[in-house]
Amino acid sequence: MTITNSSTNHYHAALLCPPGMGHIIPFLELAKHLVSHTIITKVTLFIASINNKSSKPQVETNILQSSMKQGFFDIIHLPPIDVPTNANMGTKLAIIMKESIPFICHEISTMTSPKPTILITELFGSLVLPIAEHFNMSKFVFWPSSAWNVALSLHTPTLDKVVEGEFTDQEEFIQIPGCNPISPCDLFSPFLDRNDQLYHEYLPMCEELRKVDGIFVNTFLELEAKTILALRSGKIYKVPIYPIGPLIREAKKQNCDDENRDYVIDWLDKQEEESVIYVSLGSGYTMSHEQIKEMALGLELSGKKFVWSLRPPSTKAGNDRYLTAGEDAGSNGVPKTRASVSAFPDEFHKIQNRGLVIMDWAPQLEILKHSSIGVFVSHCGWNSILESVSCGVPIVGWPLFADQLMNAETMAKEIGIGIRLNVAQSTKVVGSEEIGKTIWKIMDKEDIEGCAMRKRVKELKHIAEKIWSQDGPSFCEMTNAFVKMSHTNGV
Numbered sequence: 001m002t003i004t005n006s007s008t009n010h011y012h013a014a015l016l017c018p019p020g021m022g023h024i025i026p027f028l029e030l031a032k033h034l035v036s037h038t039i040i041t042k043v044t045l046f047i048a049s050i051n052n053k054s055s056k057p058q059v060e061t062n063i064l065q066s067s068m069k070q071g072f073f074d075i076i077h078l079p080p081i082d083v084p085t086n087a088n089m090g091t092k093l094a095i096i097m098k099e100s101i102p103f104i105c106h107e108i109s110t111m112t113s114p115k116p117t118i119l120i121t122e123l124f125g126s127l128v129l130p131i132a133e134h135f136n137m138s139k140f141v142f143w144p145s146s147a148w149n150v151a152l153s154l155h156t157p158t159l160d161k162v163v164e165g166e167f168t169d170q171e172e173f174i175q176i177p178g179c180n181p182i183s184p185c186d187l188f189s190p191f192l193d194r195n196d197q198l199y200h201e202y203l204p205m206c207e208e209l210r211k212v213d214g215i216f217v218n219t220f221l222e223l224e225a226k227t228i229l230a231l232r233s234g235k236i237y238k239v240p241i242y243p244i245g246p247l248i249r250e251a252k253k254q255n256c257d258d259e260n261r262d263y264v265i266d267w268l269d270k271q272e273e274e275s276v277i278y279v280s281l282g283s284g285y286t287m288s289h290e291q292i293k294e295m296a297l298g299l300e301l302s303g304k305k306f307v308w309s310l311r312p313p314s315t316k317a318g319n320d321r322y323l324t325a326g327e328d329a330g331s332n333g334v335p336k337t338r339a340s341v342s343a344f345p346d347e348f349h350k351i352q353n354r355g356l357v358i359m360d361w362a363p364q365l366e367i368l369k370h371s372s373i374g375v376f377v378s379h380c381g382w383n384s385i386l387e388s389v390s391c392g393v394p395i396v397g398w399p400l401f402a403d404q405l406m407n408a409e410t411m412a413k414e415i416g417i418g419i420r421l422n423v424a425q426s427t428k429v430v431g432s433e434e435i436g437k438t439i440w441k442i443m444d445k446e447d448i449e450g451c452a453m454r455k456r457v458k459e460l461k462h463i464a465e466k467i468w469s470q471d472g473p474s475f476c477e478m479t480n481a482f483v484k485m486s487h488t489n490g491v
């Protein structure tokens, strides 16, 4: 794309990222892509943090250190903020971002060459956006989740006026102009209780979202065409939408222990093509005893080999991070050498010798990229969905909370690359039979639906490969955003 004269100004973009790996990973990718974009000369990434007693996960430190070493952009850690321990994560994030405002203002006011002219943050940081006006900066939101989720948040101030009673008690699906309707059961945390502090934090964030110069969404047209077109039609609210995904890490740059990484990859090298299941329910979630039991039985029923990234309940991972389920096992299948795995149920021993359990940070992208992986059992965090798409791996979705229920629905229905598991509403657990038969269906070479999903995800993989090339669609979307900004704001 040719950039017009008025857009040849070079900008300094300040990025404000909430704490947590699900946010930090896509923000680092956004920062790298901005730096490599010709219109942006400098990027500063502010990372907010929570004041808690436990130290930062080693992997977070490793990932940030390796980005700093590359020296493409500056990283500023904001002072840790105290939050009530009993508050839910959404409320904690809102408090952290609001209380970080004085520190961000101080940092921005001291920056001189060049002064930051663009502020980009996430939904939870949107309450910080009014400071952009004070510093004469353009303001953008970066959305590390689906376009459907953007549509819901943009429509929330309208829904707030027309929906009576609790959202979750509605008998009808929630309608958003031009988009797929949303089941009240799939709405994320702020919608669960309109009297809760979180809803009162969330509503003004949605109002701020309506005032930005643009929303960068980590998605692309072929993934969510219907929703992106609805957003762009202005029927929901007139805000410029820029799909700039998929922003995901390179498979080579996984920040985990090399020896452990080699152990997993060597094991995968010995397996047949598309024969292994990869299981991971996210970077922070700890499975319950009951969930582990059903998953273990489900893996057994599937009859396939597996790699399972697992955080056991109420325990910390020990030093020895990788084990085959059988190798270190005692008579009941519980590995003897690890006090921490005493939390595993007996069902675990039924799958011994069939797979590999990773008790710490898994090299997820490298695993997904490996030709032996045939399916990903995922909690449907948006980064995981994008990574699976980019590696051409179909998904079995076990959504747990937050946006994951809507993500799983999009993954299965709009994107068409997998199946969402049925979760028992009372226990929030999926039965082993459901897990086993769904895995089987997706991996079965004879199953027509399974074949269609595998074909679709491979097509999307090829599209995703070219999307960030120079003059590829996502590169051009980013250019468009800054060209429009310079015309509108005259910066």
Ligand SMILES: O=c1ccn([C@@H]2O[C@H](COP(=O)(O)OP(=O)(O)O[C@H]3O[C@H](CO)[C@@H](O)[C@H](O)[C@H]3O)[C@@H](O)[C@H]2O)c(=O)[nH]1
Binding pocket: 021, 022, 023, 025, 144, 145, 280, 281, 282, 283, 284, 309, 360, 361, 362, 363, 364, 365, 380, 381, 382, 383, 384, 385, 387, 401, 402, 403, 404, 407
């Ligand atoms: O052992 C692990 C576990 C995770 N990851 C990586 O960590 C990221 C996890 O991101 P995601 O799949 O989005 O899960 P969460 O960390 O749970 O993400 C949070 O942030 C997402 C983006 O906003 C939301 O969609 C989720 O609901 C929310 O829980 C991905 O890049 C994974 O590759 C690893 O590399 N190794």
